[in-house]
Amino acid sequence: MNDVMWKRSLALFAVALLLVLGGCGQLTNSSSTASTGTTSNRKVQTTGNYSTTGYNSVVTEGHYKTSAARGVAADYANNALDVKGMETGLMQLSQDVFSPNKYTFQEGQYISAANVKNWLGRKSKSNATGLNPEANGSTDPDKRVPEYLGTMVEQDYMTGSGSKLSLGGISIALGMNAVDYYQKEQYGATFQTKVNKDKQLQEGKTMAQEIVDRLRAKNNVGNVPIFVTIYSLAEQDSLVSGSFIAKATATGKTIDKWDSVDQQSGVLPTVNNQKPINSADATAFNNFKTQVQNFFPNLSGVTASVHYLDGALTQMTVNIQTQFYGQTEIMSFTNYVASVANKLLPGNAPIQIIVSSVNTTQALITRNSGEKEFTTNVLQNY
Structure with missing residues (x-):
């Protein structure tokens, strides 16, 4: 098979895979017993666990509890494979901090869609909460200030069951651009600024601490552990997703120690x-x-x-x-x-x-x- 046919086959495979995973969500029934209770007069139960991680997930009044911010964050990703890669990878890495035997999975509820949209933007007079740095006015690939943060994922991990189900921890994945794609004019040609791993780590660590600060300031978060990870996003035409490169846990206000992550695709x-x-x-x-x-x-x-x-x-x-x-x-x-x-x-x-x-x-x-x-x-x- 020549390279064109091979790449076309892989592209079709990626679409099929996304459709299959998107349809089933990797949720399977298991031998675990679903728990039901009432939280603030709302019926809460848990599903069977995810086959690959062992987590049960939260269902409220018969509906899976989705994250309003997920769609916004997914729109910012350059490669559709990264959306799945970040979600499933973050859940796998979270097992070391939030054991499936003690915690129940819930899609992120504490970072809103408006938060994601603003945080992923550039900092400016009209967007004081933007995590990406202000533009310096240059359109030269080597002189402009790129947008380092491409997308993000939040996952929540709950403790207890039924009426006593409460937030036990939060996991965050920051998707850092290996390539920042931009246009010099609207509807014009697309240009690229490459960002090396060292710069991704440097910017990602600074942004992670800022996000921890913002989460601590939100109601009902308190001092639960916040697990943060840095993910290097794939390029637009990549046939595989990107990879996680660093992780850390904030048990208080400050992230004290970062560990490298050896993940490859x-x-x-x-x-x-x-x-x-x-x-x-x-x-x-x-x-x-x-x-x-x-x-x-x-x-x-x-x-x-x-x-x-x-x-x-x-x-x-x-x-x-x-x-x-x-x-x-x-x-x-x-x-x-x-x-x-x-x-x-x-x-x-x-x-x-x-x-x-x-x-x-x-x-x-x-x-x-x-x-x-x-x-x-x-x-x-x-």
Whole structure:
């Protein structure tokens, strides 16, 4: 497959993945018991836990409690993959501070949509709360002051249950621009200012402390732990999401100590002779890809995205683009892929395989961390 077809396949895979994850939200029923109670005369319960993290989530009066600020923050992201990457990654990192055995997940409720819009803007006379620095008037890529903060995510972690459910902690992810895209004139050409990791960290740490100060000043936040992270956003045309690069916890008013985060994302097979993040996982995937394509040569492509934390594989998502539509053919192919995946793909890591044609997701093959066998689900697209 040439580079154009390969990139087109990965692009379709990204869209399919976002649709699938957006539809299910990675929420699954579990053996955990849902709790129900009343808080301020409002019925509150928790769902079954997220399969990849173990968190239950808050439901109020039969409705999932969403964050009004999420849509605003997502609009500011350059790459749609970063929206999912920040949300799921922040939840995973939060486990070390807010144990799923003691805390319940809730989407952010303390940073409003208006807050996000203002905070992500530049500081100016009309926007005193902007976290990005004032513009210096230059439009030269190397002389202008870029916008460092691209987007942000808030997650809340609750303690207790039922009528005693209360805020136990807050997690924040600051998405820092690796590239700041801008226009010299409205509707004009797009230009770029690159921002290196050191500058992202420097600006991100300063902004994180300011956000902690602002959260402490809000009603009902008090002195709960505030977990803050810095995320390096991917470029617009990247085939994978960005990565977290630093984390810290404020137990009081000040963030005392920052720790680095070793998170990496990549695609398989690699392009432009790039070295894979993990050669053993890359070899396993290539063997899987070869065997699947040899058995069913009528395929448009087999690609994967991989994510690592501290050197360990935390997620592999495989996309298989088919050129067939017969339901029995899809069923046979799905079962075969599951058997090959059991034999060849890395163990002890969550793996999701999406089988799709150009316009339709045909099957899902999944295995959660700790499970030995893959679960198959052939979709009935009548």
